[in-house]
Amino acid sequence: MPDIDPRSTRRAVLKTAAATAIVSAVPAAIAQPLLSSPGSALMPKGGKRRVVILGGGWGGLTTARHLRDTAPDLEVVLLERNPLFWSCPLSNKWLIDIVDTSTLVHSYTGAAQRFGYTYVQTEVTEIDRSQRRVHTAQGYLDYDWLVVAAGIRVAYEPWFGNDRKAIDHTRANYASAYVPSAEHIALKQKIQAFKGGTFVMTLPPPPHRCPPSPYERACMIAAHFKRNKIPAKLLILDPKPRIAPIGLGYRKAFEELYPDIITHVPNAGVKELDPFKRVVKTAAGDVAFDDAIFMGHHQAADLVWKLGAIGKTAEGKPNNWAAVHPEFYNLPDDPQTFVIGDSVGAVSPQFGHYPKSGHVANRMGASVARFIGRQAKGQALEPELIDNLCYMLVNTEPREAISVQFDYAKGADGVLVQTQVDDHERRAELWDEDLRWYGLKIKDMISG
Numbered sequence: 001m002p003d004i005d006p007r008s009t010r011r012a013v014l015k016t017a018a019a020t021a022i023v024s025a026v027p028a029a030i031a032q033p034l035l036s037s038p039g040s041a042l043m044p045k046g047g048k049r050r051v052v053i054l055g056g057g058w059g060g061l062t063t064a065r066h067l068r069d070t071a072p073d074l075e076v077v078l079l080e081r082n083p084l085f086w087s088c089p090l091s092n093k094w095l096i097d098i099v100d101t102s103t104l105v106h107s108y109t110g111a112a113q114r115f116g117y118t119y120v121q122t123e124v125t126e127i128d129r130s131q132r133r134v135h136t137a138q139g140y141l142d143y144d145w146l147v148v149a150a151g152i153r154v155a156y157e158p159w160f161g162n163d164r165k166a167i168d169h170t171r172a173n174y175a176s177a178y179v180p181s182a183e184h185i186a187l188k189q190k191i192q193a194f195k196g197g198t199f200v201m202t203l204p205p206p207p208h209r210c211p212p213s214p215y216e217r218a219c220m221i222a223a224h225f226k227r228n229k230i231p232a233k234l235l236i237l238d239p240k241p242r243i244a245p246i247g248l249g250y251r252k253a254f255e256e257l258y259p260d261i262i263t264h265v266p267n268a269g270v271k272e273l274d275p276f277k278r279v280v281k282t283a284a285g286d287v288a289f290d291d292a293i294f295m296g297h298h299q300a301a302d303l304v305w306k307l308g309a310i311g312k313t314a315e316g317k318p319n320n321w322a323a324v325h326p327e328f329y330n331l332p333d334d335p336q337t338f339v340i341g342d343s344v345g346a347v348s349p350q351f352g353h354y355p356k357s358g359h360v361a362n363r364m365g366a367s368v369a370r371f372i373g374r375q376a377k378g379q380a381l382e383p384e385l386i387d388n389l390c391y392m393l394v395n396t397e398p399r400e401a402i403s404v405q406f407d408y409a410k411g412a413d414g415v416l417v418q419t420q421v422d423d424h425e426r427r428a429e430l431w432d433e434d435l436r437w438y439g440l441k442i443k444d445m446i447s448g
């Protein structure tokens with residue numbers, strides 16, 4: 001059990017989120033991308049200064065929504081490749097029909113109209129910082145402020161080098177569904193079609209997107225196997241020495257609810273994978289599998305690499321994550337270009353990266369909207385502390401969750417410090433809180 005009461009802090013977070021969910025209905029333009037071509041201006045700039053947001057996930061949608069309140073005089077354009085918003089939070093539950101598709105999927109055009117910004121469905125192809133210009137599949141746009149909220153990329157190169165055949169085969173057959181895409185649908189079909197045998201799931205080496213969620217996914221798949229009496233073993237191959245976060249809560253769930261199904265293997269980083277012969281070699285031994293989910297290495301999204309914003313290791317090599325100001329998320333040499341969400345690199349010598357969560361991306365998005373509002377008025381920026389909160393469903397009959405909460409403060413030496421509270425005791429109340437948390441976030445980002 002936690003040594004401080006997480007209820008009170010959690011309630012405070014939910015109350016704050018509810019208080020900020022203000023509806024602002026300004027008519028928006030929906031651009032007509034088919035009339036444009038890559039070499040022409042997609043949207044010529046008018047008299048207003050413009051914010052361009054790259055990526056309409058948890059971070060980008062939040063920034064776009066809040067800019068209407070914080071900077072009403074600026075034009076806001078959101079560029080997103082997908083035609084619909086697809087939430088990763090709650091997607092593990094969707095895999096086994098605990099929630100339905102309408103809970104996860106939402107309209108971009110509806111959000112843009114409601115909050116008064118322009119959404120363009122397009123692939124962003126290049127960023128030209130010297131000209132303050134973004135290139136897309138349908139034309140280019142000039143900007144005054146740029147917010148890159150493009151999430152992560154899943155890299156299989158650390159396992160396969162440039163072996164495209166192995167990479168393509170792994171993506172096509174064993175994709176992880178860790179980015180908003182059709183991979184979720186393929187994974188759901190795979191789980192439902194599985195008739196029995198050894199099902200393997202690897203975790204990426206940290207830092208990675210939503211650290212507790214792979215274990216939740218294991219619980220959901222195991223619950224499906226249990227309910228449908230599928231003779232299957234689920235092996236979690238974990239590069240870490242122990243389950244984290246909420247290690248005890250997860251261990252109890254594995255042992256008490258799924259003892260004949262889930263085996264957690266620690267120190268099992270992938271050394272070699274043969275996706276054709278279906279054998280994975282790990283530091284903890286070799287495993288032959290019938291089906292699998294292979295989570296490649298997580299890195300900052302491609303657009304952050306194109307932005308030239310990847311940090312460096314002590315040896316001068318790319319460290320795979322965006323180097324930004326730890327409190328304002330702007331690039332060191334550009335106060336008006338921000339990177340937010342999962343792409344952000346280490347922000348503190350005490351804890352390294354913020355947890356890569358929708359909650360954190362949402363908090364960063366709201367902060368950056370306020371920062372841009374202040375910059376637009378010529379005011380100095382004021383740092384804002386954020387937090388993180390994640391609920392993870394471990395039992396389906398009855399529905400019970402565990403949770404983890406992170407709070408941040410400024411230490412005496414000026415560096416950010418983290419406090420973590422794992423709530424290991426699974427119970428129905430936390431599942432109710434999860435649904436409430438999610439509803440408030442969707443309201444904040446999309447439905448108003």
Ligand SMILES: Cc1cc2nc3c(=O)[nH]c(=O)nc-3n(C[C@H](O)[C@H](O)[C@H](O)COP(=O)(O)OP(=O)(O)OC[C@H]3O[C@@H](n4cnc5c(N)ncnc54)[C@H](O)[C@@H]3O)c2cc1C
Nearest residue numbers: 055057058059081088124150151341342356357358359361
């Ligand atoms: C299974 C699972 C469960 C999770 N559960 C939780 C949870 O319970 N709570 C929680 O807080 N977090 C959870 N997360 C984590 C959460 O989904 C991420 O942390 C969050 O989505 C990060 O937000 P983001 O804005 O950085 O990236 P994203 O939400 O991924 O958004 C990035 C967007 O950029 C777009 N994009 C990227 N490149 C381009 C381009 N070139 N052109 C156009 N568009 C582009 C993408 O299509 C995408 O829509 C979970 C994640 C997973 C996978």
